[in-house]
Amino acid sequence: MQQSTGVVEAIILDVKDRKRIGGAFLKTNAICCNSTLAETGSCKLGEVILQKNPDIPSWPRVIKTHFAGKIEEVKMGSEEVEINSNGMYYLYFMFCNPELKGTLINGRTVWKNPNGYLPGKMTPLMTVFGIMSLAYLVLGLVWFLRFVQFWKDIIQLHYHITAVIALGMCEMAVWYFEYANFNSAGLRPMGITLWAVTFTTVKKTLSRLLLLVVSMGFGVVRPTLGGITSKVLVLGLVYFIASEAFELVEHLGNINDFSKKTKVFMVLPVVFLDSCFILWIFSSLSKTLEKLQVIFSYLSFQSFK
Known part of the structure; x- marks a missing residue:
């Protein structure tokens, strides 16, 4: 013995x-x-x-x-x-x-829920992305039909809106496929996750830029943005980089890889840039509304004369 x-x-x-x-x-x-x-x-x-x-x-x-x-x-x-x-x-x-002391442990553990390998906190997301994929598909179909119906009245902004809807559709479909693959195989497909994160970041950036330029009156009271085009593009590029970095850290790591301090450090640039977008959108919207009010008053005066 x-x-x-x-x-x-x-x-x-x-x-x-x-x-x-x-x-x-x-x-x-x-x-x-x-x-x-x-x-x-x-x-x-x-x-x-x-x-x-x-x-x-x-x-x-x-x-x-x-x-x-x-x-x-x-x-x-x-x-x-x-x-x-x-x-x-x-x-x-x-x-x-x-x-x-100094003992090395080699091996692996397998964790599985009744419905698959997805962690409990991620399981509802697969259903959410599946529903959102169908919702975006319906929205895209309705938008396309209206787009064709009124094609003579299409302006440049409508093409940008179409791009955002298409990106949203791709984003939801890729995320659903990513979670479904993770749930069935037990391993996260990094390539698919990278594509899903990129689609999410591009859609978020374009949607914010679209809202910003519309609030500036682009396509409504002004045909171009003029000298501020470069500033808008720079803000969009910086937001894309910060958001992409945060999403990659959030999704390509393990479930609990990072402490709360690390996550706060990564999310701060995104929050700051979101604040810049909000302030710029509201200030631009206020100026655009003033211009529209002046134009409306002028047209009303001319009509009265």
Whole structure:
């Protein structure tokens, strides 16, 4: 018989039960069980102190893998763990034997929900994007029919609106395909995700630029933007870069890769540029309304004469 020389514990638990790891319930800051605590029967010597959930006695779930004698490599057996409660779950690999310091763990875990591999927080999005794809398809069909019906009265703005609708249609379809593929295969298709993120960013940028130039009176009271065209394009380009960077970080990483501070740092440029768009749109809209009011007053005066 070879003596056990260390144990690695795989601990699966709900995020709400994180405080059950360690000796807080025993009024100690220790993570590992020592001889004093072991004598009281509160834990086993050389193992992680773990408080069981009184509502679900089998949780947190612990899977132990032992090293024996001088063996330096051990294979952990495959385990299937059934989870019957909704929530965010973590898997920790922990050990208390100081001789195991530097231990390398290789392998993979597979997490699957009843309807597929999509994480719980992402599952409703597949349905949302499916519905939105159909909605954009209907909108595009109606717009196309009206576009053909009144083709003699088409102005340049109508082509821009058509482009935004087409981008929205492609965006929703690609996102739905991305989530459906992720749900069935269990791996996120990075190429499809990159295309979906790019479609989203381009549509957001064009829609903001379109709203801005319309508020400036383009196609209504002025045929061109004149000298401010370059400023509008620069703002659009900077917004595209900032938004694309944020979306890539958000979607190409793992679900919980980044801390709240990192996400705030990435979203700040996008929020600032959105604020610039809002301020510019409202100020331009106010000036355009004043021009229209002057024109309307002049035309009314001429008609009265």
